[in-house]
Amino acid sequence: TRISFLGKKALPPQQDPTTAFRRIFATPNDPSTASREAFDKLNKRRASVLDGVTAEIQALSTKMSADDKQRLDFFGQSIRDLERSLSDLGNDMPGANAAACQDPKVDLSGLGSRVVGGERTGGHTPLFDKIAEAQMNIAVLAVQCDMTRVVSLMFEKGRSDQRYDEFLALNNRYRSGGSHHYAHGWFETPAQTQAWNMIHTWRAARFAAMVKKLKAVKDVDGNTLLYNSVLVKTSETATGAHSFTDIPIVLAGNAGGNIQTGRYLDFSKSRRQRTASLWLGVAQAMGIDVSRFPEDGSSQYGATAPLERLL
Numbered sequence: 001t002r003i004s005f006l007g008k009k010a011l012p013p014q015q016d017p018t019t020a021f022r023r024i025f026a027t028p029n030d031p032s033t034a035s036r037e038a039f040d041k042l043n044k045r046r047a048s049v050l051d052g053v054t055a056e057i058q059a060l061s062t063k064m065s066a067d068d069k070q071r072l073d074f075f076g077q078s079i080r081d082l083e084r085s086l087s088d089l090g091n092d093m094p095g096a097n098a099a100a101c102q103d104p105k106v107d108l109s110g111l112g113s114r115v116v117g118g119e120r121t122g123g124h125t126p127l128f129d130k131i132a133e134a135q136m137n138i139a140v141l142a143v144q145c146d147m148t149r150v151v152s153l154m155f156e157k158g159r160s161d162q163r164y165d166e167f168l169a170l171n172n173r174y175r176s177g178g179s180h181h182y183a184h185g186w187f188e189t190p191a192q193t194q195a196w197n198m199i200h201t202w203r204a205a206r207f208a209a210m211v212k213k214l215k216a217v218k219d220v221d222g223n224t225l226l227y228n229s230v231l232v233k234t235s236e237t238a239t240g241a242h243s244f245t246d247i248p249i250v251l252a253g254n255a256g257g258n259i260q261t262g263r264y265l266d267f268s269k270s271r272r273q274r275t276a277s278l279w280l281g282v283a284q285a286m287g288i289d290v291s292r293f294p295e296d297g298s299s300q301y302g303a304t305a306p307l308e309r310l311l
Helices: 017-025 036-045 051-061 066-092 096-102 128-144 179-185 190-215 275-285
Strands: 002-004 009-011 231-233 250-252 293-295 298-303
Touching: 017 128, 051 066, 128 190, 179 190, 190 231, 190 250, 275 293, 275 298
Parallel strands: none
Antiparallel strands: 002 009, 231 250, 293 298
16 A cells, blocks of 8 residues: 555555556646547557657667667567567456456456455456556566556455465465465364465566565666565565564665665564564665654654664
8 A cells, every 4th residue: 555645645556557657658738638438549549658759769769879779679578578468468368357457447346356456355456467567567667667656466365265276386275275265274284375476476586576676676866676666575574373563574675875785684583673663764765754654554663773783
């Protein structure tokens, strides 16, 4: 969920990658894009986001340095690949899912559990792996294009029961085969432990892929986009038993040089640190002038100092 600090309210997540792509890469100053029908007409006039500017890109290429030309080519190919993957995703999705990806006029509010991130308790999303990959690619492009400076991605709600055996060769099916049940019973048998490890490995691999994409992009100052960013991978709980202590957190990126990577910080045997201290440190690392970060919306708990040794 994206948080609006100005409005002090949570903004609803966008579960449909096609809608997210359309919102980001539509012409921002064109009032005709306000409605989905208007965007459909606009999109038909330009078969692709890039088709209308191909000549301009070619003309610019002759005036650019080799590095700038490489950066422009990389950007163009990234958008083209993403468009193609969204098109393929729409062709693969059955029933209402196909309509959601192919026909922007579909009312997403009626899709319920059929879109990633919007699953109800016990819900399951078909083609979860493909949708998640599309969402992550869109996030990288949005940062690369400077459309946003902050992105949050959530694989599942805490009590979803997403089935991973559709795309992972899990060696057993515990109860419904969903992640919620594995989170509670992963330790009961070696087969369940192995399946749970495979699920976490898949999630970690998606994070690693996103890190590599950011590392492959040069930012305007010559550093990589990864160097100028900070990615935080975490969970809302430490274990399926609803523990909130010793939550493992992974950081990637240097926040422009404010965070040193290649380290492992263990606070289990020292003075306890609050998660809010991490978020305060990340905010300060990105140049946000804030001296306190609340925890769980509480005025009683929070952080007034960044995580020890983070910056």
